[in-house]
Amino acid sequence: KNEVEQSPQNLTAQEGEFITINCSYSVGISALHWLQQHPGGGIVSLFMLSSGKKKHGRLIATINIQEKHSSLHITASHPRDSAVYICAVSLGGNTDKLIFGTGTRLQVFP
Amino acid sequence: EAGVTQFPSHSVIEKGQTVTLRCDPISGHDNLYWYRRVMGKEIKFLLHFVKESKQDESGMPNNRFLAERTGGTYSTLKVQPAELEDSGVYFCASSPLIAGWGYTFGSGTRLTVV
Numbered sequence: 001k002n003e004v005e006q007s008p009q010n011l012t013a014q015e016g017e018f019i020t021i022n023c024s025y026s027v028g029i030s031a032l033h034w035l036q037q038h039p040g041g042g043i044v045s046l047f048m049l050s051s052g053k054k055k056h057g058r059l060i061a062t063i064n065i066q067e068k069h070s071s072l073h074i075t076a077s078h079p080r081d082s083a084v085y086i087c088a089v090s091l092g093g094n095t096d097k098l099i100f101g102t103g104t105r106l107q108v109f110p
Numbered sequence: 111e112a113g114v115t116q117f118p119s120h121s122v123i124e125k126g127q128t129v130t131l132r133c134d135p136i137s138g139h140d141n142l143y144w145y146r147r148v149m150g151k152e153i154k155f156l157l158h159f160v161k162e163s164k165q166d167e168s169g170m171p172n173n174r175f176l177a178e179r180t181g182g183t184y185s186t187l188k189v190q191p192a193e194l195e196d197s198g199v200y201f202c203a204s205s206p207l208i209a210g211w212g213y214t215f216g217s218g219t220r221l222t223v224v
């Protein structure tokens with residue numbers, strides 16, 4: 001079992017829909033990251049959070065440290081939001097390396 | 111500000127050949143990480159440099175992989191000799207030494223060993 005689990009693996013939506021992607025982890029972390037990768041593109045960091053909630057435009061990320069769970073929400077989804085969304089946790093310490101989930105492939109249709 | 115640059119973007123080599131991947135981090139970022147995604151799997155950690163020193167190389171799969179970061183600037187990852195299972199996308203990421211600033215990723219190098 002992976003230390004970082006994401007759901008769903010694949011998600012399709014109509015433009016305008018509200019989208020939620022979930023991430024659960026089983027290790028102690030210093031922070032949780034939400035990343036985005038468009039087809040053929042590089043990885044872009046969307047959020048880094050260690051508590052509470054962050055918002056950037058139509059994207060909202062929340063984390064519950066006690067439950068070891070985070071969600072990424074996209075409001076008023078748009079076809080340009082189609083991408084793979086990846087949850088990753090950093091372990092802190094001397095290395096602070098990331099452990100990644102398998103990603104959620106989102107397709108938003110007009 | 112230039113981002114993290116990786117090259118080549120794609121490489122196709124035959125089994126047994128040598129390939130060298132390069133990563134240029136953001137100037138001033140002392141932390142440099144190499145990660146790899148093999149087909150259908152999650153991205154996994156390979157190693158971490160702080161400046162020119164290897165801080166953690168626990169993710170390096172075997173001694174066919176050699177990473178260097180001369181002078182604490184750019185880094186290279188050499189695979190010699192390459193095997194079929196080395197195929198995947200190799201990502202580089204950098205971050206400042208001060209914690210809490212997050213990571214900047216490169217676009218990755220897609221390596222195909224045939």
